Amino acid sequence: xTDLSVRIAGLALKNPVLTASGTFGYGTEYAxxxxxxxxxxxxxxxxxxxxxxxxxxxxLAETPGGMLNSIGLANVGIERFLSEKLPALEGLDTRVxxxxxxxxxxxxxxVTSRAAAHPxxxxxxxxxxxxxxxxxxxxxxxxPAATAEVTAAxxxxxxxxxxxxxTPNVTDITEIARAAEAAGxxxxxxxxxxxxxxxxIETRRPLxxxxxxxxxxxxxxxxxxxxxxxxxxxxxxxxxxIGGIMRWQDAVEFLLAGATAVQTGTLHFVEPDGPVRxxxxxxxxxxxxxxxxxxxxxxxxxx
Amino acid sequence: xxxxxxxxxxxxxxxxxxxxxxxxxAPVLAAEAKPGQFVHVxxxxxxxxxxxxxxxxxxxxxxxxxxxxxxxxxxxGTSLLAGRTAxxxxxxxGPLGKPFDTAGRFDKAIIVAGGLGIAPVPFLLDALRKExxxxxxxxxxxxxxxxxxxxxxxxxxxxxHIATEDGSEGFHGRVTDLFGRLAAEFTAGSGxxxxxxxxxxMLKTLQPLAAASxxxxxxxxxxxMACGVxxxxxxxxxxxxxxYRTVCADGPVFDLAELDFND
Numbered sequence: 001x002t003d004l005s006v007r008i009a010g011l012a013l014k015n016p017v018l019t020a021s022g023t024f025g026y027g028t029e030y031a032x033x034x035x036x037x038x039x040x041x042x043x044x045x046x047x048x049x050x051x052x053x054x055x056x057x058x059x060l061a062e063t064p065g066g067m068l069n070s071i072g073l074a075n076v077g078i079e080r081f082l083s084e085k086l087p088a089l090e091g092l093d094t095r096v097x098x099x100x101x102x103x104x105x106x107x108x109x110x111v112t113s114r115a116a117a118h119p120x121x122x123x124x125x126x127x128x129x130x131x132x133x134x135x136x137x138x139x140x141x142x143x144p145a146a147t148a149e150v151t152a153a154x155x156x157x158x159x160x161x162x163x164x165x166x167t168p169n170v171t172d173i174t175e176i177a178r179a180a181e182a183a184g185x186x187x188x189x190x191x192x193x194x195x196x197x198x199x200x201i202e203t204r205r206p207l208x209x210x211x212x213x214x215x216x217x218x219x220x221x222x223x224x225x226x227x228x229x230x231x232x233x234x235x236x237x238x239x240x241x242i243g244g245i246m247r248w249q250d251a252v253e254f255l256l257a258g259a260t261a262v263q264t265g266t267l268h269f270v271e272p273d274g275p276v277r278x279x280x281x282x283x284x285x286x287x288x289x290x291x292x293x294x295x296x297x298x299x300x301x302x303x
Numbered sequence: 304x305x306x307x308x309x310x311x312x313x314x315x316x317x318x319x320x321x322x323x324x325x326x327x328x329a330p331v332l333a334a335e336a337k338p339g340q341f342v343h344v345x346x347x348x349x350x351x352x353x354x355x356x357x358x359x360x361x362x363x364x365x366x367x368x369x370x371x372x373x374x375x376x377x378x379x380g381t382s383l384l385a386g387r388t389a390x391x392x393x394x395x396x397g398p399l400g401k402p403f404d405t406a407g408r409f410d411k412a413i414i415v416a417g418g419l420g421i422a423p424v425p426f427l428l429d430a431l432r433k434e435x436x437x438x439x440x441x442x443x444x445x446x447x448x449x450x451x452x453x454x455x456x457x458x459x460x461x462x463x464h465i466a467t468e469d470g471s472e473g474f475h476g477r478v479t480d481l482f483g484r485l486a487a488e489f490t491a492g493s494g495x496x497x498x499x500x501x502x503x504x505m506l507k508t509l510q511p512l513a514a515a516s517x518x519x520x521x522x523x524x525x526x527x528m529a530c531g532v533x534x535x536x537x538x539x540x541x542x543x544x545x546x547y548r549t550v551c552a553d554g555p556v557f558d559l560a561e562l563d564f565n566d
Contacts, residue, residue: 022535023530023534023535024534025533025534029532029533029534030532030534033306033307053546053547054536054539054547057539057540058527059536059537059538059539060527060528060529060535060537060538062352062353062354062527062529064351065350065351065353066353067353067354067529069529069535069537071535071536071537074536074539074547217350217353218350218353246350266353268530268534269354269355269529269530269531269534269535270345270353270354270355271307272307272396272532273307
């Protein structure tokens with residue numbers, strides 16, 4: 001019987017499968033579909049200081065093996081998140097990671113301190129990588145100094161684990177990863193969506209109102225595997241691999257590339273209970289391979 | 304409880320040019336679904352296409368546990384669905400979304416449908432008949448070949464008026480013009496309630512006419528969807544109070560007066 005538990009910066013997860021921010025709501029929307037306690041944890045939709053209505057329509061487009069989204073961090077704001085959304089997660093036996101963003105490093109810190117003060121919150125994930133908002137997000141995550149500034153501000157605002165979520169839309173992701181590590185991050189999650197665009201050739205209009213958007217889904221998995229592999233060589237921090245996981249085999253690939261845990265995202269839109277099948281697949285694979293602890297798979301590429 | 308279920312195809316037949324009606328064995332869905340709700344259908348086992356496709360429920364046969372969908376073949380997903388035959392199974396997620404309110408204090412329903420907006424109307428009529436309510440259906444299409452399931456729309460306590468944009472049958476013009484022509488017959492205070500299903504431009508044209516009618520209108524919206532359950536926030540519609548609502552979870556049925564089509 002393989003031990004599926006892993007530790008991310010002191011945070012014990014019952015298994016290495018989490019849900020990615022923005023694809024699992026505030027954690028309870030899918031509660032009617034399966035037992036969320038079967039997962040290692042959930043990352044909430046990004047929460048900001050003030051409520052945000054998000055971007056104009058159209059916000060979505062389906063592309064070969066993937067999808068473009070330009071939601072624009074639509075969320076209820078930290079106050080309503082704490083009073084209306086978080087209480088519903090009380091009874092769940094799974095880790096709750098609150099994903100945070102802001103217009104300034106100070107805003108990131110304030111959302112963090114208010115979220116992290118709640119006992120139900122186990123960790124903070126810092127979104128410096130959303131491609132769909134004008135301020136914050138990508139503007140921080142594509143610059144090592146700005147990434148360090150936000151990371152340090154969040155680090156100072158909580159003693160709970162801080163996970164910095166990285167964008168692939170940079171020349172050298174390891175530079176950003178090192179900056180986050182030096183500024184006090186406990187772990188890194190990667191990758192956020194890849195900047196993408198699609199055009200209707202009849203109307204000559206972009207399929208997304210804001211023109212460019214974030215590409216997710218199986219199309220980006222090889223990009224994500226490569227980024228995890230590169231960052232694994234560059235930093236000592238534990239990594240959470242994200243990008244196009246549709247089957248358990250994809251998750252195992254991320255573990256072998258160097259991720260300690262994974263997040264599923266686009267998968268939920270196709271199969272709401274897909275992440276549970278990923279957990280079961282990892283278990284079967286590990287047992288067939290005679291692996292005592294799933295941590296043995298992390299970075300375990302053959303020479 | 305909403306669930307993803309594998310449903311056997313009973314049969315499938317063309318209903319009009321490029322329009323298909325598929326019958327599925329889905330006892331739980333048939334028992335639980337309400338008119339105006341939809342199912343999110345996986346049209347491929349792999350990732351092409353990636354998303355499910357949302358279809359409003361055309362009709363149910365609760366006694367025999369059968370669910371019907373009517374749809375137009377327009378792309379890869381619907382082409383794959385049109386290729387399914389008896390013996391195949393299809394993965395459905397549902398029933399999803401907010402249904403029509405058929406129990407309100409009215410005794411006559413005016414239903415305005417544009418094109419394939421007719422899809423949920425037979426199910427709606429069945430529910431209205433059960434409530435002992437009368438209905439008048441106004442249905443507009445481009446050309447008469449696009450009419451289908453007319454027999455399900457006619458019947459006890461139901462009248463139907465049809466319109467074609469090319470004048471090939473019934474009223475010559477759009478269904479909203481037809482409603483404008485007949486509006487004097489439907490006046491407030493006589494127990495009417497309105498229902499509208501169709502594309503956004505039709506609903507936008509109907510909105511001021513509906514407001515002038517003096518009775519309440521429910522409108523069912525069509526939109527592309529990824530998750531179908533309110534999680535991804537990708538299918539929002541602007542309300543008059545300036546807030547966005549998700550078509551999949553807050554709708555697809557909304558109060559027509561509250562929708563802001565000028566966004």
